[in-house]
Amino acid sequence: MKAHGLLPKRPTPIPMEAAMQLEVRHLTKVYRERRGLLQTRFNVEKGELIAIVGHNGAGKSTLLKILAGWIVPDGGDVWVEGVDFKNRLALVRKIGFIPETPNLFDFFSVEYNLKLFARLFKIPFSRIEETLEEFNLRPFRRHAIRELSKGLQQRVSIGRALLPEPPLLLFDEPTSGLDFEMTKEIYRLLKKIHASGKTILFTSHRPEEIQTLATRIMVLHQGGLAFDGSPQEYFQSKIHENLYA
Amino acid sequence: MIRNIAALTLNDLAIAFKNKTLFLILFVPLFIFFSLQWVDRTEAPLQKVKIGLIQGESYFPEMVQNIQSAKNVFDVFWFSNEAEGQRWLKEKKGDGLLVPSEKEPERLELIILTKASFQTVAVVESLSALQIAVEGKRKNWISGIRPLQEGEVQKQTLPTWILMVVLLVGFIVLPAQVAEEKEKKLLLGLLQTPMREAEWLLAKVFLGMILTGLAAILLQLLGRFHFDFAGGFSYAAFLAVGSFCFSAFGICLGFLCRSQASARTLGVLFYLPHLLPSALSDFSQKLNTIAPLLPSYQLYGPIKSILLEGGRLPQFSPEWGYLFFIGLSASFLSYLLMKRRWLM
Incomplete structure (x- = not known):
């Protein structure tokens, strides 16, 4: 592994022996501003809860967005449980992505948003009831998304991503812009989802978040x-210190 | 696949309802219809031309006699002087004032309020008819005024309104909606489902076709226009291919923009140059030469011919094929841009 000037040189072994849930090889995306992701290579085992940290522009969101299919990479390969990430239709059942700003149809109700995705995934509507129950969204089921707080919107977004029960979840700065109570609620949800056997990758700037989760x-x-x-x-x-000095 | 397209089309219609686009599309035909009601009342009584004459002026006696005798056509008003007559005109109580010409004492000068008005046309038409009658070229000169009042403007302008609606949906509504879905990352959200890119594109094209169809049906119902089967089929075929072509074009424009604001600007940049030369081509020789170069004219020309001249689909199969090809090309380009996640 190539260490950059800011950080001390340190060999970081990639766990190759276990059956991998996510394999990333030479993933590259370079923007015009000469930033992005360069030849990134790592593996993720089932059940891990991984925090991806770094400065703004380090490539954290780019990595998650490539894995979610939001950005087309310049090169490299990704496999999720053996499925090539170029096979989008198969991959969408393997990966759930929760962006920093919830991308929900804000004109419509919580229930409508979940139903639309359930229809497209061909999931029975009974799963919607389970999701509403699981995320304490029953009282808000008929509320338009735009009427909800960001924390509630984030809960809907997580619920929607979990509808097809993907084994791997990607969270881009899950607590960004949330107050203390909502942040704690999201931590609780993340731990609960992790405890249910899901693998999670999340980006973060908060040391306490990284330490907790x-x-x-x-x-x-x-x-x-x-x-x-x-x-x-x-x-x-000293990495943490150097990174946020 | 059909289930996904249906779900996405219904979702797009629900969005169109929520963001009031649907109301805009229904408002346009209603507005056109009620505006044209004032122009196009075939059952309304023939409106007389109100003509003013000045007392004491030396008019051609035969003319005055003829004007006064044509009571179904002219209402004659006498004024003591020209200033009084002009005041009457400015108050929009009359259509024209006849005074002897200062330059040529034997001829008359017509004073009117504005040159480009129906009243002006009516007065000039009536007077030229009068002149012909006086010269003995045509006896029944009053019948020459009738076309001015009959009009049927609604049907004559129907191709223009159809073109306007098709282009409105294609260049104004759809680019903004596509750009909005990109801007709010809604499309990326949908791409995290097993929905295919082609399904999303088809749903958007169907939205454009449904909106255009709704507006066309409403125009049809309000105007109570009648077609025979072949005419109706030809009309529907062109409406379908036109809305397909410009909806696909508009979706493609939406993909070229990062935000709704830029999509609206780009949409207007395409909307007006496609609408005006085609719609005004009947009034200008130059526009008539330029307009056929635009895809919009390939819709406008055949629709006009089908609606007004009894044209049929087989006569215009090259135009139909051309529009279909443009729509197909635009859809393919949109598909490629979508695959590349262009400006998303």
């Missing part, structure tokens, strides 16, 4: 993977 931390710096290890290793090392 992550079982593994990946640091992206200038488009490259600069650190990949456990939270203990991360907080014991």
Whole structure:
């Protein structure tokens, strides 16, 4: 692994021995402003809860958006449970993506948004009831999305992503713009989802969030993977200090 | 696939309802109909031309006699002087004032309020008819005024309104809706479902065709225009291919824009150059030469011929094929841009 000037050189082993849930190889996306993602390579095992950290423009969101199919990469390969990420129709059942700003049809109700996606996924509507129950959204089922707080919208967004029960979930800054109570609620949800056996990757700027949630931390710096290890290793090392100095 | 397209089309219609686009599309025919009601009342009594004459002026006696005798056509008003007559005109109580010409004492000068008005046309038509009658070229000169009042403007202008609605949906409504879905990342959200890109595109094209169809049906119902089967089929075939072509074109424009605001601007940049040269081509020789170069004329020309001249689909199969080809090309380009996640 190539370490960048800012961070100490440190070999970061990629766990190759286990059956991988996500395999990323030489993933590259370079924008006109010469930033993005450069030859990124890593594996993710089932059940991991990974925090992806780094400066603004380090490539965190780009990585998640490529995995979610929002951005077409310049090169590289990704497999999710053996499915090539170019096979979008198969991949959408494997990956759920929750963007930083919920992308819901805000004219319409919570129930309408869930129903539309259930129809497209050909999921029985009984699953909607379960989702509304699971995310405490029953009282808001007929409320238009635009009438809800950002925290509630985020809950709907998570619920919608979980409708087809994908094994891998991607969260782009899940608590950005949320107040303390809602942040705690999202932490609780993330832990609950993780406990149910899902694999989660999330981007974050908040050290307490990383410490509370992550079982593994990946640091992206200038488009490259600069650190990949456990939270203990991360907080014991100078990486965190250097990154946010 | 059909289920997905149906779900997406219904979703698009629901969006069109929520953001009032549907009302705009229904408002346009209603507005056109009620505006033209004032122009196009065939059952309304023949309106007389109110002509003013000045007392004491030396008019051609035969003319005055003829004007006064044509009581069904002219209402004659006498004024003591020209200033009084002009005041009468300015108050829009009359259509024209006849005074002897200063330059040529034997001829008359017509004073009217504005040159480009129906009243002016009526007065000039009536007077030229009068002149012909006086010269003995045509006896029944009053019948020459009738076409001015009959009009049937609604049907004559129907091709223009149809073109306007098709282009409105294609260049104003759809680019903004596509850009909005891109801007709010709604399309990316839908692309995280097993929906195919082609299904989304077809749903959007269907939305454009449904909106255009609704407006056309409303225009048809309000205007109570009648066609025979072949005429109706030809009309429907061109309406379908035209709305397909310009809806696909508009969707493609939406993909070229990052935001709703830029999509609206780009839409207007395409809307007016497609609408005006075609719609005004009957009034200008130059426009008549330029307009056939535009795809919009390939819709306008055949629709006009079908509605007004009894034209039929087989006569216009090259135009139909051309519009279908443009629509297909635009759809394919949109598909490629969607696959590339262009400006999303």
